[in-house]
Amino acid sequence: MGETQETNWQVGEPIDWQPVDRPDRIVIEGRTVRVEPLNAAMHSASLFHAAQGPGADPHLWDYLPYGPFTDEPAFREHLQQQEQSSDPLFFALVEPESGEAKGVASLMRIDTANGVGEIGHIWLGAGLQQTVAATEAIFLLGDYLMRTSGYRRFEWKCDALNQRSRRAAERYGFTYEGTFRQHTVVKGRNRDTAWYSILDSEWPVVRSAFEAWLDPANFDADGRQRSPLAASTGARP
Secondary structure, three states, rough: OOOOOOOOOOOOOOOOOOOOOOOOOEEEEEEOOOOEOHHHHHHHHHHHHHHOOOOOOOOOOOOOOOOOOOOHHHHHHHHHHHOOOOEEEEEEOOOOOOOOOEEEEEEEEEEEOOOEEEEEEEEOOOOOOOOOOHHHHHHHHHHHHHHHOOEEEEEEEEEEOOOOHHHHHHHHOEEEEEEEEEEEEEEOEEEEEEEEEEEEEOOOHHHHHHHHHHHHHOOOOOOOOOOOOOHHHHHOO
């Protein structure tokens, strides 16, 4: 008897690929925000005020594996641990004029062999939420990973119940790929994790949309946007 032939057997297309370098602790200057390596001694006071001072977001820590903190010394100790980490690699999001840090983000789960990196551990103080600076900070880190460092895949993951994070991912042009059920346990609670990504082939379009949205001409005299970012990227739920 002859062997059965598989008529639909397929393998991935060969690509010209070489491993990439890890992200560095660099300063990235934007128009409305400066992204700089997290430094507990330098940033703890302003970050603690942004996170837990008057008018702070009461839900800031709900989906993060740490926080809130009892006092500033406890918070500074937490930042010291993050400062020493290389993966996640933590950055402070700093207001250029005042020099005050208003939030934190990281590049994490860095896979140099396959060119994959994720943005995570994002938290924005109330004064940074829904601002041009917040959007620019995400863009600067994404562009550093994808265009400057040559990565193939940029990931965003969040608790599937975190609607603010999911809306942000869609607005920034990430594509929803699915939900990992019972993925982790965070603060004694189940976490289903929603996965999103942007590929290197998609980044030029997303990048152009960010640049068009961030252009000062996109805002009127009162600072209101003329065209939304999501409409430009074509992001979809």
